[in-house]
Amino acid sequence: MKGITEIEKFQRIVVTCRKCPRLVAYLQEVSKHKPRRYREQDYWSKPLPSFGDPDAQVLIVGLAPAAQGGNRTGRMFTGDRSGEWLFNALYQFGFANQPNSFRRDDGFKLHDAYITATIRCAPPKNKPLPEEIENCRSYFLKELDLLKNVKVFIPLGQIAFTQTLKSLRLHGLEIPALAFGHGKVYPLPNGQTIITTYHPSQQNTQTGKLTRPMFHQIFKLVLNKLKVRS
Numbered sequence: 001m002k003g004i005t006e007i008e009k010f011q012r013i014v015v016t017c018r019k020c021p022r023l024v025a026y027l028q029e030v031s032k033h034k035p036r037r038y039r040e041q042d043y044w045s046k047p048l049p050s051f052g053d054p055d056a057q058v059l060i061v062g063l064a065p066a067a068q069g070g071n072r073t074g075r076m077f078t079g080d081r082s083g084e085w086l087f088n089a090l091y092q093f094g095f096a097n098q099p100n101s102f103r104r105d106d107g108f109k110l111h112d113a114y115i116t117a118t119i120r121c122a123p124p125k126n127k128p129l130p131e132e133i134e135n136c137r138s139y140f141l142k143e144l145d146l147l148k149n150v151k152v153f154i155p156l157g158q159i160a161f162t163q164t165l166k167s168l169r170l171h172g173l174e175i176p177a178l179a180f181g182h183g184k185v186y187p188l189p190n191g192q193t194i195i196t197t198y199h200p201s202q203q204n205t206q207t208g209k210l211t212r213p214m215f216h217q218i219f220k221l222v223l224n225k226l227k228v229r230s
């Protein structure tokens with residue numbers, strides 16, 4: 001219970017953050033200019049807290065919330081296309097209780113998995129500035145302290161991979177230069193493992209760069225790694 005309390009305290013701090021003026025302003029703009037299909041909805045339009053099982057062995061690291069997805073619903077990946085792919089895979093492999101989630105109060109729960117992101121406010125065009133990534137890094141470093149059972153990191157896409165490596169090095173791990181690609185398995189000196197994947201963005205899923213079998217292969221690698229270690 002102590003871990004849960006700590007995580008909840010941490011999440012409460014995150015949602016009040018205003019360190020990136022460009023993003024604070026952008027979120028206000030987004031909530032003023034909603035697309036027709038979401039016109040009646042109240043947008044979250046604040047930093048998104050990470051979420052999931054505080055005892056998770058699997059930590060998924062996204063890039064940034066989507067302006068009309070997580071930023072709208074108030075929970076990472078909830079109500080957007082990338083989330084459909086991610087949540088469906090998590091469900092197929094036993095890490096979630098539902099195959100999708102459209103609202104943050106629809107009962108969706110993660111088991112043995114936790115979801116965070118490189119930055120927690122939606123950036124214009126999904127492109128955070130380097131200084132915004134740096135501003136947000138302290139929250140990820142804090143999560144590395146709070147999530148004590150993590151055995152496998154799944155950064156979604158190259159930016160999340162690069163930033164996960166950077167954060168782990170800042171956290172004290174000596175990690176050599178590692179190449180990004182899909183389905184690479186990198187053991188870390190402390191016994192944790194990074195498993196890489198292309199991001200399940202529409203840009204990748206609609207062009208066939210990332211297919212369902214390719215994405216599911218990542219979770220097979222994860223289960224295999226957890227089985228080997230348990």
Ligand code: SF4
Nearest residue numbers: 017019020047121136
């Ligand atoms: S991106 Fe991160 S650091 Fe910047 S305002 Fe949002 S929560 Fe704060």
